[in-house]
Amino acid sequence: MDWHAKWIWKRDLCRLRNVYLYARKTFELAVEPTAARLACCADSRYRLWVNGSYAGRGPVRSDPRWQYYDVYTDLPLVTGRNVIAFDVHYMGEGSLVYVLGPGGLLCQLDGTCDGGPVQVGTDESWRVMWSDAWSPETPRMNIMRGFIENHDAAREPQGWREPDFDDSPWARAEVLGPVGIAPWTSLVERDIPMLREHEVFPDKVLDTKSFRMLPGYRREQRNICFQIARRQLTPLEDGDLDGVENVRVWGPACGVVRGTRDRQGVSVLLDFGQEVSGFPTIRLSTEQEGVIVDFAYSEFLTNGTVDTMSAEARGYYADRYHTRKGSQQFEVYLPRSLRYLRVDFSNLGRATVQIESISMNAWEYPVGDRGSFECSDELLNRIWDISRRTLHLCMADCFMDGPARERTQWVGDAWAQALVNYYAFGDLDLARKFLRQVAQSQREDGSMWAFYPADFPFGGDYIVPVWNMLWVRALWDFYVYSGEMEILEELLPSALRFSDWLRECEEEDGLLHDFNGWYFFDWSDNIEQSGSRAVYNMFYCDMIERVARMAETVGRDDVAETMADRARVLAEAIRRTYWSDERDCFVDFVKDGAPSAVCSEHAQILATWLGIVQAERGSALLRRVLAGQGQWIGINSLFFCGILLLALSEVSEQDSALAYVRNHWGKYYLEHGCANWPETCDFTQGSYCHGWGAWPASFLMSEILGxxxxxxxxxxxxxxxxxxxxxxxxxxxxxxxxxxxxxxxxxxxxxxxxxxxxxxxxxxxxxxxxxxxxxxxxxxxxxxxxxxxxxxxxxxxxxxxxxxxxxxxxxxxxxxxxxxxx
Missing domain, CATH: 2.60.420.10 (Maltose phosphorylase, domain 3)
Incomplete structure (x- = not known):
């Protein structure tokens, strides 16, 4: 793209955190254009309107060195005055969903009007204003995510997105520089589709309560969640609330909240029936400015309500809205994910608030209904449906581990999700983007990040070698399911550099021993973090084998032969070092030359899946895993439950795998009432909607359908x-x-x-x-x-x-x- 636009911002916001900027540009067109194309991006996030009509939001999460930009072509441009308007949120801090950069906005409109070109680009002629409608003094939701939102509608300039709005009091934008300035040295056109937005209404009203406001409620406090958690809910009194059972129905005044007593509030608890990811939205009207509407979110209920401060909540999940006078609509800026939504109305005085609707503007990756599965067992059909939906909820501008707590592209999670996606949806764009972005995280020494694009909240970096070993397998899997050899040619050098980095950590026996990084592959307790570890080296052996196959495919025969020889030698070293004749299984690690007394299900499963043992011995090991007699460290994540399915299929034990799906995903999870698959097997940590739990969808389609x-x-x-x-x-x-x-x-x-x-x-x-x-x-x-x-x-x-x-x-x-x- 030929860029003439320049990066703009308001310089006095550059060193601030959690700030919002309005930006707009008016221009005249002699006639309606015959063609128009608008390209834009921002650091950190933007929403775009053209002539008051919402156009979209973005950009795709990026490494600023390869900054994505979005393109819009269906634009409501008219003869006469037009306006392009943005509100931009700048994080000012890195997170697991954002790589820290300076604030900035870039926009360029190219079109044809009356036979001549039309060009409008960000420059010093744009008008900008810092928004004090959002309070910057709110805490982070957790160390992985962004900030709680606190928005005062009375402080937002009314009509600022419209062409006839007077923006002359606003400041002129300050130019940061042309396209190509650091850190946005390369711009990349969005290579995945725009996410789909559609409105979802609650399934039912679970409860309505009153609460008394505690002293000090008028004072602006940083932690909205603390305020919500302090409220003592009591039965609703007559006259406080009418018609709220119809809050899910589109139409005027489907709920009426009345302020009848001083310091009194009303709480409404809504159930959407299943998890929804997107933007909580409320439409209401009131003649009182300053009514407070609090939104609290959760995937689950604690003691019958949404608890914003419990350890189980794993963060602060709440936002606040202050009303202005009149009819209004508010939508939370950044995505949330929930099944249960608690909406508290306070600072009512004697006001009446008419609720038109409370909903979620669902924000979803636009998959079609290409993959399907149906069989004679209704339990398996239900499991397939939940698996498909769980995966879809974890697909946005990347493969996310989960939509609620982190929304992070963890590499191991994404490998599993991509495999299921090939069967459930057949989408290649998101997987291709995932593979390229992980390669972008590679450092000079060859190591990679375990999640990306992101900044580690504690500073430094985050190395989980098993996850990046699985990136290599994910690259090979993508080729197998897509047939695109070009991506092997593009990314094989990154795989080789990563392999070289790991080889630097080999000891004389050819095995990986202690080195920096998080030894993670499951949430099981008592996994040894030192010594020469079996699971590490099994994943390592598989990675080298995948590199050998890729090299052979692209014609690098010398590399292929070398890597294949290394894989054979390493497999033999694994069998020699970790197999115990006494225990008739693999031990977990060897330390100071002595084999451990600890054995895990993980090592037996991996050895079988990866062919490190012959099929007959592998089948015997897996039968002991399925018997669950407790002599080994057990699995505690649906991630590794899925690898167990792969291992059982590898040794032609599909019948046993089918029984495991029924007993594990089916009876156990459905008896817990799960509408999505959770992260861990015991529910003790992690999210209640986690993409790596969707394994049954691909198993049923690849092995049972066949x-x-x-x-x-x-x-x-x-x-x-x-x-x-x-x-x-x-x-x-x-x-x-x-x-x-x-x-x-x-x-x-x-x-x-x-x-x-x-x-x-x-x-x-x-x-x-x-x-x-x-x-x-x-x-x-x-x-x-x-x-x-x-x-x-x-x-x-x-x-x-x-x-x-x-x-x-x-x-x-x-x-x-x-x-x-x-």
Whole structure:
């Protein structure tokens, strides 16, 4: 893009934190433009209006060295006076969702009007004003997130987004410099779609209460959550509140709050039925300025209400709004995530507040309904639905660990989420962006951040080597599911530099021993943080193997051979060092030459999944894990529960994996009433909606429905159902070449019908399960391909040798087919 706009700001705000800036530019058009394109970005966040109409918000979270900008083309420009208006929030502090930079705004409009060019760009002619409607004196929600919001509508200039607003008293913008100034040295056009915004109303009103304001309530205090938590809720008295049961209904005066006594407040508790991520919104009217409306949020209830100060709350989740006179709408600026919303009305005096609506402006990554799964077990259908929804809630401008507490792109979490996404949604843009942004975090020594883009709130950096080992696997997975070799060529050098950094930490035995970083892969207790650790080295071995495969794919044969040899040597060192004949399992670590007495489920699961042990021994180890006899450190995150599913599938134990999904995700979590999957197995820490818990969606589609890529990008698609005890399954798997729909049904004792369909001709590798019975007759679209114990050659079908009892054959140039076994 040819930039002529300049970065602008108000210099007296540069050293402040948690401040908001209004910026606007009016201009005249002789006629309505035939084409227009507006590009913009800001540090930290912006909202954009054109001629008073909301256009959007952004930008995508970025490393300022590769600053994303957004593009808008559907603009309501008119003949005559027009205005572009922004309000910009500047954090002024780094967080796990923001890399600290200076405040700044950049905007450029290019168009064609009456045959000539139109150009409007940020420069010294723009008008700006610091907004004192938002108080900067609010605390952070937690160390990971931004600030509590406290907005006074009476201090906001009315009509400032409109063309005819008089902005002459505002200051002129100060130019920081042209495009290319530090820290925004490179600008990158947004490479993911704009997030979708739509209104969601509460499912029901759970409770209404009164409360007495304690002395000092009029004094502005920094911690709104503390004020909310101090309120003693009592039964509502007559006349305080009318019609609030209809608060979810669009329309005038669906709830009326009346101030009937001094120092009295009203509290309304709303349940949205499931978690929603977005912006809490209220529409109301009142003739009193200064009524206080407090919003408190939670994924769960504590003693029947939203507790803003408990340890379980894991932060301060509340915002405040002060009314002006008249009809008004307020929307929280930065995203929140909640199931339960508590709205407290105070400082009422004798005022009447008519509530038109309370809602969430949901803010979601725009996935389609490409992936689907349905089977004869309603419990599994419910598990699939919750998994899909959990993942979707954790997709915004990146893969977030969870939408409520952190909203951070943790690398290990994102690897798991991307895998599930390929099946549930088939989106490649968010995964591609994730891979590139983690590579941007790489330092000169080759190490990487465990979450990015972000600033570590305690200063310094944050190294979790296992997470970045999984970035390498995520890069390979992306190639397998997308077929895009270009990204391997682009990012393989980063993977090699990271591998070199880790190799510097190897000891003489070729294993990784002690080095700086957080030894994290699960929330289990009693995981040893020193010595030569089995789990570290198993992940390390897998990473080296992935690098070898990538190097071979892009034609770096010398690198591929070297890395493959290293992986073989490391696998042997792992077996030699950590296997205990006495315990008949892998020990967790070796320290000062002595094997530990501690063993974990994690080591047995990884050794099986990664092929460090043979399948027969791996199956035996996993049976002991599933028996749960307590002799090993157990799993305490749904992240590693998902790796257990991968390990069981790797050794053809899909039936056991299916039972585990039912017993673990199904009975245990549904009995807790979960509408989304939590972070940990025991609910003792973490979030109640966590993307890494969505594993069942991809397991059910890849292993039970049975659809997997047999060649990168699904150039050839494998169909290998594992029926277990199910009677029928149908589903659709998104692929870059078009969606593949599969349906199969069992007919006792050995019959099966399998239907495959896609929008274009493609090649399939079909593995028809034996189900413990010899094959009788098998037909393809009515013509025999197996009869009397022998394969029958036919057009577009050929037999493939199989090491199992399954019948394996390849279909060529097929759009749809029906396979029947009798």
């Amino acid at each position: 659809v997997q890529p047999a060649a990168p990008g699904f150039a050839q698609t494998e169909i290998a159902p594992h029926p277990g005890d199910l009677v029928h399954v149908r589903g659709t798997v998104p692929t870059p070449l078009g969606d593949v729909s599969v349906a199969w049904r069992r007919d006792a004792p050995k019959g099966m019908t399998l239907e495959i369909a896609s929008p274009s001709q493609r090649s399939y590798l079909v593995r028809l399960p034996s189900m413990g019975q010899p094959f009788g007759a098998v037909t393809l679209n009515g013509s025999a391909i197996w009869y009397d114990g022998a394969f029958v050659p036919g057009k577009n079908v050929e037999q493939v040798e199989s090491e199992s009892d399954d019948l394996c054959f390849r279909l060529k140039a097929i759009t749809s087919c029906r396979i029947e076994r009798t």
